[in-house]
Amino acid sequence: MNNRYSRQELFRGIGPSGQQTLFQKHVLIIGAGALGSGSAEVLVRAGIGKVTLVDRDYVEWSNLQRQQLYTEQDAEERIPKAAAAQRRLKEINSTVTIEAIIEDAGVEEFEKLQKDVDLIIDATDNFDTRMIINDISQKYGIPWVYGACVGSYGISYTIIPGKTPCLHCLLESVPLGGATCDTAGIIGPAAGMVVSYQTAEALKLLVGNHGSLRTKLVTFDLWSNQHSAISPQGLKKEDCLSCGSKPSYPFLNYENQTKTAVLCGRNSVQIRPAGKDRRDLDKAANLLAKTGGKIERNPFLLSFEISGNRLVLFQDGRVLIHGVSDISEAKKIYHRYLG
Structure with missing residues (x-):
């Protein structure tokens, strides 16, 4: 083989043996937006054996500011992100197996996708999916790297089943909403920083260098020049239903998943979050006002x-999406504006 990976092999943390290990690994990336496309490119360039990329969306013009694998032609033709990413990644490294899956992954899909996977990277845009990833991770013993960004803010945390607190320990329940890229905007460097944190942890995990793993949850704001790292180890709960001594993996159960239903004859879809919390309509109005859309209240x-x-x-958390009858499109709109 040529000297393609020579600089990586010179790095003491990986070396020739670590490079050989990377050739045998399979990484599952959920989401092909800014974090997913960035992470996929880093790992494909690094020589991972196989990358499976899952995304339900297509390329739009607003993506091009930060989602580095895509082109204007992809946006013009509305190419599915997973397919566009696969094509570009094959051009970057033809020796890596790139699997593109164009679908909205739920529990049933995750049960199939987890087979032979060594690591999961979270690049999704919603906590419903993250909680499913978390329970799949705990059920099958697959480490995963959480990441999110909005505005100039980013966060990342590495979760190893049996060792670290899981996301359920940290969150207790799925949030009903929050700022999104469509309500608060985003700058490319924030996404790039999260990608750096996620992929650095990924490489450590994949070569088996667990002693170098970051044990803290890291957050930053590049615009206000803030950075913090906290140790969440004390938050691990013995009775956690996802990672405790008697796990039931609640987010793999139907009753704890977001429900969708097409409303007959109305060109509308109802989305009902699994959480029981009441929605703060004032907070939602303040977030949505930033988009320039029309808001009415009673x-x-x-x-x-x-x-x-x-x-x-x-107020009970339900949302009706009018003007669409396709559930996947409705969920895309829902997560775009409500997180």
């Missing part, structure tokens, strides 16, 4: 209209 609900779609938010 004591019972909030109506938000943008780009030909109307979202109606209820």
Whole structure:
């Protein structure tokens, strides 16, 4: 073989033996946006044996500012992100097996996807999927690296079954909403920084150098020049239903998943989050106002209209997406604006 990986092999943390190990590894990346495309490129260039990339969306013009694998032609043709990423990644490194899956992965899909996977990288845009990743990780003993970014803020945390607290320990329940890239914007360097944290941890895990793993949850804000790292080890719960002594993996159960239903004859989809918390309509209105969409309120609900779609938010957490009858498209709109 040529000297393609010579500089990586010179690095003491990997070396020739570590490089040979990387050739045998399989990484599952959930999401092919800024974090997913960035992580995929780093790992493919590093010579990972196989990368499976899962994404339900297609390339849009607003993606090009930060999602580095895509081109204007991809946006013009609305190429699915997984397919566009696969094509570009094969051009970058033809020796790596690149599997592209264009679908909205749920529990059933994850049960199939986890086979022969050595590591999962979170590059999704919602906590519903992250909690499923978390339970799949604990059930099958697969480490995963959590990451998220919005605005100039980013966060990353490495979860190893049996050793670290899981995401369920840290969050207790799925949040109903928060800032998204469509409500708060995002700058490319924030995504790039999270990618760096995630892929550095990935390489450590894949070569078996666990002693070098970052044990803390790291957060940063590049615009306000803030950086912090906290140790979450004390948050591990013996009775956690995902990673405790008697796990039941609750987020793999139907009753704890977001429910969707097409409303007959109305060109609308209802989305009902699994959480029991009431939605703060004032907070939601403040976030959505930043998008420039039209907002109307009454004591019972909030109506938000943008780009030909109307979202109606209820206090019990339900959201009606009007102007669409496809569930995948409705979920895309939901997560775009409500997190």
